[in-house]
Amino acid sequence: MKPFDYERADDTDGAIATVSDDPTATYLGGGTNLVDHMKLGVAEPGKLVDITKLPYDFVETLPDGRVSVGATVRNSELAASHVIRQSYPVLAQALLAGASGQLRNLATTGGNLVQRTRCAYFQDPSTPCNKREPGSGCSALEGWNRHHAILGASEHCVATHPSDMAVALAALDATVVVRGSNGQRRIPVTELHRLPGDEPERDTVLEHGELITSVELPAPSVSARSTYRKVRERASYAFALVSVAAVMEVDEGTVRDARIALGGVAHKPWRAEAAERELRGTPATEENFRRAAEAELEQAESLRDNAFKIPMTRNTLCAVLRELTREDRA
């Protein structure tokens, strides 16, 4: 690890100015991903600006019913928050499916969103990786790619985004509030992360120095049901092979609304718009679920080791839809 300066920020604007003015500087939240990457030599910041003492440790319901989650709220706190458990179970479940108790006590909301892929080649500086070292080549494309993308990948990068939380936020249509030296902007979470294209080194649309300050959840719908299903070979403490977050509104057996996001299949939380289109206004039947899943996966492309993700995603999506539309569901 290269030596670096450390400073603990006590005001937001100062922190943003410090990082914006120094191309080697970056923000430190819980550190669970950044410190790991610094040890591996994947990240080599010259300065860390610790933002964990900034005033973003809140989960509050806004007057219009939306819920605002501060960027430094720890994953464990957020999952335990009553408003999240009651009104956004998909989010609580996604958080609880991620990492371990110890890591969730460190990891922050903002940090979780900007965590980077766990592609083994990305994390190993002794192998080529376009995301880590643009132009060096993608080792996963023809290497070990069991955990890699089946949707939206490019010839330059086939990595997947590792977050569970972000998948739930995508299904919830959350908005990310970001501050930079030019002020504040709001980004739909589905537009925060990028597909790799020919710039796989850029995970998100954030500019250097921009800081996520909070995430806003739309006011909960009383009639919506939501859930998060994560498939992994170890029963806990493992990244998703595939995951499905879904928020459904069903009225007398007909799907009124469906918002579905997939994890473990793409460079970003994958909003399954094709599946949603197929489902809206149709009867909640096994046949329609399958048609919707297949519509989404029509564009899927598999690599040497990850072809199983196509049937696994299809089956998992169908199972989730089945569960959320079950008549007897409390």
Add this chain to the structure above:
Amino acid sequence: MTDVLTEDPGRAPQRLDGPDKVAGTARYAFEQPVDGPRYLHLVQAGIARGRVTGTDTSAAEALPGVHTVLTHENAEKVNAGGELAVLQSPEVAFRGQVIGAVLAETPEIAAQAAGLVEVTYERHPHESTFGVDDHRAQSPDTSSPMVTEDLDQGDVDAALEAAEYTVDVTYATPPEHNNPMEPHATVAVWEDGELTLYDSNQGPYVVRDVLVPIFGLDPERVHVVSPHVGGGFGSKGMPHAHVVATVMAARLTPGRPVKCALTRAQMFPLVGYRPPGFQRVRLGTDATGRLVATEHSALEQSSRLAEYAEQSAGASRDMYVSPNRRITNRVVALDVPVPTWMRAPGEAGGMYALESAVDEMAQACGMDPIEFRVHNEPDTAPTSGRPFSSRNLVTCLRRGAERFGWAERDPRPGVRREGDWLVGTGVAAASFPSFTIPGSVATVGYADGYYRVEIAASDIGTGARTALTQIAAEALEVPLSAVRLHLGSTAQPKASLAGGSSGTASWGTAIVQAARAFRAEHGEHPPEGAETTTKSEPDPEAGKYAMNAYGAQFAEVRVHADTGEVRVPRLLGVFAAGRIVNARTARSQFAGGMTMGLSMALHEHGVVDGRFGHVVNNDFAGYHIAAHADVGSVEVDWIDEHDPHVNPMGTKGIGEVGIVGVAAAIGNAAHHATGVRVRELPLTPEKFLTDG
């Protein structure tokens, strides 16, 4: 035996080192207090085969706090071969090999400087993967004591031709990595020609005896101290490259201790692993389901740097009757790190293949898999004709069947569903040789009202410290509290290593013999300062009997109908392993072996990228071992077995038999659950997913 040995886990003594371990104050190698240490960080080869053409250490050396950068150009010449010939030449034999080391004032500086060493290479083509019918297969060197000759009894081909029922199946196993929780670590102090090593190993004397000729040292002036070891599972059985590098560094800085701990990632190429392999098993029975032919041929990975030949096919030598039998082990030598022992080397993989194939064979005969095994139970060891010192496999199977509820089992595969889960049960047998190694030396002394027992045994988590204290107390006929046992250091008399499940048997024998000699010499009321040292004698019955521990493994498996996820809510192991010294710690060791077997069945897989020649998933996020949530009920039971032949205590090793057969039982249960027979470990979800 008196009341210090008890079958009741509730009454068995708790671990004597327990209070220190739950507080975290038991000191492992890296934690031994030394003054003013420097830290060593290894530099590893970035190519799989070739030679180092240049090493630019200037940037590393310029870093404040860096003391030395060791490379093959400045390292001292030592007398070593294979993986221990560290920094002796520019040749690179595998990716990740040690090609340098940085000694610095702090671990942070050492790690940073290691990254600043610039290396240029001449790359040579390399081979790091192989296939089932590989043309590079060769016979291993049978002059090695670890390697047995091929066996070819009767006429296997004719017998298979004439058999009523046959199976011909090939099972594949991946590289598996020992991954003890404590990374390999060593602290070396070189002062006035005297070397002291605080090292994490399975035998202090093994480390000393390996290092002495390498560095040309006086054995009396080499001290290896290893009071606590955070697991080894075979990977700490022999010293690896980092020990040699650390001693080299220490010899450059007399009086300043040098600390070196491997990173988890460095352990993958540097401390050995269970080699991957393919095993073909051909079985044939007569119309009654009696085996008439057994062929087991194993092909496993070895290294061009040094041969390691896993003896997986040996599992089929003495397990079941079969008048015609062919056993062959072959290796493919590649440009890869040298494999080593990993918990039940040979048996873990070999019995996975055999016991899975037996399940398939039983099914082909239309027989219950337990009845099939009972039907094929031999009276004497089939290949040698020797009697068994004791063999209670059938009792284990029967007792397990009763406890597991086997009688209610519907044999049809793929017909039970509970909610979204397909449910099945499976069984497999376990066997592991019972070794008692002669030649360990124990001292018994008396002073201040206590009996002092000294032997350089190792407690790598087995509970040896506790069990040996019990054995000493019993042999001396004194209460446990009257015995003070010292182990884990060359300050004590020489002992064999903790390997092959031989520890308690071998060291216990030495202690019992020393205690008897002590009583003979000093009587029931020894004078202050009385002391007796003896070396254990070989068992006169060794060689007359086939000596093995046995077990029956039962598993319940659930496979998710939509996703293929595999869960194991219940394991039951019933063992016949001679006398149990400490029921509390023995139960833990059996359960621990079974848990590692579950991990082997469901998770473990070192993925080799043939382009680079390294294990890609070289961390705990990528190389999964079972976590808490993967392990449901693990029940352990054993039968009351008295074996007068194995050793004076009547004990058999229990550290390894627990893992044997578990992967087969789980695979057999997964087949019973789904109807899908997976013949490749690990049993990951995609192998049960159908694209329908």
Add this chain to the structure above:
Amino acid sequence: MDAEITLRVDGQRRTLSVDTRTTLLDALRERLGVISPKKGCDHGQCGACTVLLDGRRVTSCLTLAVAQDGAEVTTAEGLSEGDRPHPVQQAFLEHDGFQCGYCTPGQVCSAVGMLDEVKAGWPSHVTENLEEEPDLDDEEIRERMSGNLCRCGAYTNIVSAIREAAE
């Protein structure tokens, strides 16, 4: 780059100068001689380094020491009172919840932190109803302890120990 920090470790105030790169784990082990938290992977993937940081269980290997200036750190060593083990430690002894002992201090700290989380009503991945107080059955213990790997395979005994300590 060095920085001076003060930590309260197992009840004792400790002031030290650290390299900004030094993790809390290395500060404890290599600088302060507090060896109870163990280094098993150094990447947050095994849990052997678990300590209680201001009362919450965390992986000390992914925490920079410099970022914890002023924090209260409790290790397994600090959980026992003199020679009297903490009830969780006592249960580990009785249930033989360890073999080699290397993951044990982390398991113990994790269990203590986890029991507090349950007391606070925090749900887990296996909690059936997120709106109710979780009931700490074996499945809950296993899920909540999954961040602590044990290669010796002492899991079932650890679960029994925690179950007893929780009662």
